[in-house]
Amino acid sequence: MKIEQIYTGCLAQGAYYITSAGEAAIIDPLRETQPYINRLKEDGVELKYIFETHFHADFVSGHLDLSNKTGASIVYGPTANPEFEAIIAEDHQIFEIGNVKIKVIHTPGHTLESSCYLLIDENGDEKALFSGDTLFLGDVGRPDLAQKGANMTQEELAGLLYDSLYHKILPLDDDITVYPAHGAGSACGKNMQKETVDTLGNQKKTNYALNQKDRQSFIKEVTDGLLPPPAYFGMNVMMNKKGYNSFDEVLSQGLHALAPEQFEEIAEASGALILDVRDNHEFAKGFIPQSVNIGLDGDFAPWAGALIADVNQPILLVTEKGTEEEAVTRLSRVGFDHILGFLEGGFKAWEMSGKETDFVNRISAEQFEIEIKEKEEKIIDIRRESEYNAEHIHEAYSMPLAYINEWINKVRTEEHFYMHCGSGYRSTMAASILQARGYRNFTEIEGGFKAISLTSIPKSDFVCQTKILNTLD
Structure with a gap:
């Protein structure tokens, strides 16, 4: 048996790759599927299941593309209602991957379909908990994101989360390893630790949410100090629930090289946002008027989601040479699929064409x-x-x-x-x-x-x- 955490710092997101006796499972995959397919080929294993802990709000999952390319089944917990073919598991249902088993634990609260996955090894021992956004290290999932869809208040959802944690997760053994869906920096929680793996026993000692005297105290603490969620969250949920364009198509369109004249014509005709992803020092010295800078070298995707918000916004890219694919990939992770191309030759080509430029004071x-x-x-x-x-x-x-x-x-x-x-x-x-x-x-x-x-x-x-x-x- 092998468990690998595939952590993406920009999104503070953890996907998980599990193999046993020639079979594999992936939990909460990212949008781009080729890295997973490469791993499967290298290990000589067949992907059997793609487990989703819930309908993610902060990124677009790769579940659909991965299923289409491998034939693996997509699995959600109880009450999920995706608009594509998937297994909707029952609470405590068991799935076998090689010699190990994955047990579904329905843990509503962050969302109504939220579920954790408990890994049981070859000897029948409970070894790891893939806790999604139900339990983080140092925190728990925020209970305000699913209010509209659930027709419930954040306090009511927090009460469900208390029941899930205190009645289903806390009774598990202390030595179980906790693998959360997010770490510090994610907007899905407010007090996460910088570590990305811990034991459940240590979380029982150190996590404020797991140390409340009663249900009301838990509700108060978990809902206190919540900041408004980024505007793109709701759109990402819908993409994860309804479906989306193939990442291969998004990448192909986004990598369309445009000369300065073409770039300018398309910008004017389409109303596209010109997104300049260069380093802030370079951008400040000179840029295309009306363009917006979000540097690729930082928390690029979350900031793009927070500041642009509308994932249907057409985008034209200004990049450093060789970073075009990275920019398109990272934008697609948060649902920006309408990337019309990039400026060939970058800002230097724009300057050399004699077109108007601007700068930051x-x-x-x-x-x-x-x-x-x-x-x-x-x-x-x-x-x-x-x-x-x-x-x-x-x-x-x-x-x-x-x-x-x-x-x-x-x-x-x-x-x-x-x-x-x-x-x-x-x-x-x-x-x-x-x-x-x-x-x-x-x-x-x-x-x-x-x-x-x-x-x-x-x-x-x-x-x-x-x-x-x-x-x-």
């Missing part, structure tokens, strides 16, 4: 220190609230990037302001969005708070972010 932290001493002007900190609360510039306003579509209309065009994030990655995204919507009354700080912290600009006292998060919980 960006200064160093040292220059910012000089300017801010000479005049009193508004400072906007677009980091997460927990980062801001940990330490920030005195008098700075907290306006997180995740909510830019809410606060952008409150920006007064006649009032200049300075803007920064943690390192420059997020503030360049914000700068590109502001300029695309006609705002030019700001200066962005290169290097963000990391660079600012080395200056003498007055800052609040540092407070550990972990303590802040624990206080929120």
